[in-house]
Every structure is written in C-alpha cells, then in structure tokens.
Amino acid sequence: MSILPILTARAVLQKLARAGFRVVATRGSHYILEHLITKNKTSVPMHGRKDIGRGLLTEILKQAGLTVKDFLKL
Numbered sequence: 001m002s003i004l005p006i007l008t009a010r011a012v013l014q015k016l017a018r019a020g021f022r023v024v025a026t027r028g029s030h031y032i033l034e035h036l037i038t039k040n041k042t043s044v045p046m047h048g049r050k051d052i053g054r055g056l057l058t059e060i061l062k063q064a065g066l067t068v069k070d071f072l073k074l
Contacts, residue, residue, distance in 0.1 A: 004054045004068055009046045012057065015074040016044070019066060033064075040065045 007015075013023075013031060021033040021042070030043045042063035045052070052060070061071055 002054045003072070004057050006051045006053055007057065008049070009044055009052055012044050012052055012060065015071060016042070016060075016064065018074045019064070019070070021064065035064070038065060 009031075013033075016033055020036050022036060023031050024034045024041075025032040027043075029046050031046060032041065032043050034041045040063065042060050044060060045056075058068075061068065
C-alpha cells in the first residue's frame with residue numbers, strides 16, 4: 001500500500017505552490033508549473049472534480065524533482 005494520498009488537482013497545485021512552483025501556462029485543462037529556482041517543469045490535469053490517483057501523482061513528483069516524504073510535509 002502506498003503512503004501517497006489520493007488528492008484533488010487543486011490540493012496538488014497548492015502543495016506544489018508551497019514547494020516553489022508557479023503556473024506558467026495552461027493548455028486545455030492542464031496547468032504547466034515551473035519551479036522558480038530549479039526550473040523543473042510538470043503539468044497537473046484539472047479535469048473537473050476528478051481526483052489525481054497515486055500513479056499520476058508519483059509521475060508528477062518525479063517531474064517536479066520532489067520525494068514523497070518532502071511532498072507529504074508540505
């Protein structure tokens with residue numbers, strides 16, 4: 001069992017913002033974020049009220065360069 005929670009896209013965006021990411025573009029229903037210092041980029045889908053599953057959240061964290069432990073502390 002994974003320790004990652006199933007979160008809404010809005011909650012993921014808020015946590016990434018606390019980690020130093022800012023929205024730089026939108027493409028359709030996807031928000032493109034970039035870290036201010038490291039310039040890592042990732043995208044977060046905003047598909048209505050659908051939650052972001054553990055697998056997709058893991059991929060978002062890899063792109064962002066964050067560990068699960070760091071993400072959970074935000």
